[in-house]
Structure formats: C-alpha cells, structure tokens
Amino acid sequence: MKPEAVSVAVVGSVNLDLVARVEHFPVPGETITGATVDRHPGGKGANQALAAHRLGARVYMIACLGEDPAAEEALAGLKAAGVNLDYCQRLPGESTGLALILVSGTGENQIVVAPGANAAFHAEHLRMPRTDAVIAQLEVPQDTILTAAQRNRGFFTLNAAPAKPVAREVLVETDLLVVNEIEARALGPALEHYDGLLATTYGREGAVLTRHGQEVAQAESPKVKAVDTTGAGDTFTAALTVGLVSGMEPKAALSRACVAAAISVTRPGAQGSPTLEELDKFQQDRIEWWTRGGSNP
Ligand code: RIB
Numbered sequence: 001m002k003p004e005a006v007s008v009a010v011v012g013s014v015n016l017d018l019v020a021r022v023e024h025f026p027v028p029g030e031t032i033t034g035a036t037v038d039r040h041p042g043g044k045g046a047n048q049a050l051a052a053h054r055l056g057a058r059v060y061m062i063a064c065l066g067e068d069p070a071a072e073e074a075l076a077g078l079k080a081a082g083v084n085l086d087y088c089q090r091l092p093g094e095s096t097g098l099a100l101i102l103v104s105g106t107g108e109n110q111i112v113v114a115p116g117a118n119a120a121f122h123a124e125h126l127r128m129p130r131t132d133a134v135i136a137q138l139e140v141p142q143d144t145i146l147t148a149a150q151r152n153r154g155f156f157t158l159n160a161a162p163a164k165p166v167a168r169e170v171l172v173e174t175d176l177l178v179v180n181e182i183e184a185r186a187l188g189p190a191l192e193h194y195d196g197l198l199a200t201t202y203g204r205e206g207a208v209l210t211r212h213g214q215e216v217a218q219a220e221s222p223k224v225k226a227v228d229t230t231g232a233g234d235t236f237t238a239a240l241t242v243g244l245v246s247g248m249e250p251k252a253a254l255s256r257a258c259v260a261a262a263i264s265v266t267r268p269g270a271q272g273s274p275t276l277e278e279l280d281k282f283q284q285d286r287i288e289w290w291t292r293g294g295s296n297p
Pocket of ligand 1: 013015016017041042043044047098099111113139230231232233234270
C-alpha cells in the first residue's frame with residue numbers, strides 16, 4: 001500500500017507550546033535571563049498527526065481542546081496542512097493544553113505540561129472514523145485510548161509517552177509500542193507480557209525493533225546538528241507507523257523513521273517533521289555522500 005492510501009486516526013493531545021531558548025537549564029532556585037520565547041503548535045498527538053500527514057497518510061486528528069483563543073493557535077499547524085479536524089471538540093469550561101518548554105543551546109529540552117482539555121478527554125467524548133491505523137500517546141486518559149483501540153480494530157500504535165505505567169488491557173490491543181529508555185522503565189514488568197512489536201529509541205544512537213525480546217531490525221540515526229529535539233519521538237512514531245502499515249519491510253521503515261526524526265531536530269518547534277519529498281532527498285544525499293566515501297553523515 002502506498003503511504004497516501006493509508007488512513008490514520010491520531011487519538012491524543014493538542015497543546016500550545018511556549019518555548020524558551022536558554023543557554024543552559026536553570027538549577028533549582030536559579031533565575032536565567034536573556035531567553036527568547038516563541039509560541040508553537042504542539043502536543044504529542046498533534047505532532048504525530050502532522051508528521052503522518054506530511055508522509056502522505058490521510059490523517060484524522062481526534063482531540064479535545066478548550067473554549068479559548070489558544071485552541072485556534074494550537075490547531076494552526078494541522079489546519080494549514082489540511083489534516084482532518086472534524087473530530088476535534090471544544091470542551092466547555094476547559095482550557096487548551098499548554099506546554100512550557102525550555103530548549104538548551106544543545107537542543108535538549110525540559111517540558112512541563114498543563115493538560116487542560118486533554119486530561120478531560122474521556123471515552124464518552126470519543127468519535128472517530130474507521131481507519132487503517134490508530135496512533136495514541138499517554139497525554140489523554142487511558143480509558144479513551146483503550147476504547148479507541150477496541151473500536152477501530154485497525155493497526156494500533158501506542159507511543160507510551162510521557163513515561164508512565166500502561167494498563168495491561170491497552171497493551172493487549174497494541175501492535176506497535178514505541179518508547180525511549182525512560183518510558184520503557186516506567187512500563188516495568190507489564191512489558192514482559194507484551195506480544196506486539198516494540199520500538200525502542202536511543203536518541204542520536206538510533207532505534208531497535210524487537211518482538212518477544214528478539215531483534216527484528218535496528219537502525220542508526222544520521223548525524224545532524226540538533227537545534228531542538230522536541231517532538232523527535234513524535235515524528236519517529238508517525239513515520240514508523242505509516243511505513244509499517246503501508247507495507248514497508250521493518251528494517252526500511254525503522255531506518256526511515258530514524259531519518260525523519262533526525263531531520264525534525266534540525267528545525268525549531270515540535271512540528272518540524274519532514275515531507276516525503278524532503279525525506280527522500282535527505283536519503284538520496286546520504287547515499288551520494290556514502291558513495292563518495294563518507295560515513296554516516
Ligand atoms: O513530544 C513533544 C510534545 O510534548 C510537545 O509538543 C509538548 O506539547 C508536549 O506534549
């Protein structure tokens with residue numbers, strides 16, 4: 001199946017990200033001046049929806065926002081790109097999710113989220129179309145995630161971020177679980193009973209895909225100059241899901257997800273994922289560089 005033939009529902013968070021760029025992170029009690037502040041659309045759900053859309057999938061964003069001006073701002077990136085927003089709702093009395101993000105000179109981040117309407121997005125609010133795949137993360141309640149997975153019956157990806165334990169019922173429904181090392185630890189023993197594909201990301205070192213502890217594929221990340229690593233896991237999750245559901249071999253899908261995530265960290269904000277054309281061009285340039293005798297550009 002071609003990526004453009006794949007339909008994806010992303011059930012998850014939409015936030016407005018307030019991003020302060022600092023030279024270094026403050027220690028407790030320290031005040032840092034000289035920061036610059038930007039407002040970006042964000043939220044793991046929205047970032048993943050946009051990343052899947054840019055890779056050619058037909059994407060539906062399933063989310064709850066507040067009845068406030070921040071909602072429009074938070075949805076701006078998705079709207080401009082043409083992601084389907086028919087299943088986004090405004091919850092009376094709630095505020096739109098807000099993330100306070102510090103990005104250091106080396107592109108690393110610290111994030112504090114005030115979830116607002118994302119935390120009030122329960123199963124009773126869930127309306128969604130049938131799609132080939134559903135992607136969820138842990139910024140909305142797990143009853144909603146479980147209902148979405150059970151209702152859709154398509155390929156189900158869970159990005160278990162931010163780090164927290166996941167109900168066993170949710171893991172039973174999961175075909176692809178995406179975690180970094182911290183998130184893997186938070187899952188604890190529940191992971192031992194998990195039957196699906198597990199993608200573990202190792203930042204600039206790349207990622208490994210396993211099933212029942214056996215390696216299915218591994219891929220390196222291309223070396224890039226990181227400007228902002230926020231949302232790299234979101235791009236990776238979307239790219240791997242779209243790749244696998246469109247029928248790519250696991251190794252190729254994993255490699256492509258690592259490249260997409262690497263490109264995203266060269267851009268500011270959490271929605272810097274590449275288009276299919278940008279991804280192909282980056283890979284072509286790498287091949288040419290290798291052919292000329294380079295190593296892992
Ligand atoms: O994964 C990055 C995202 O985490 C940010 O966009 C922020 O909104 C938080 O949800």
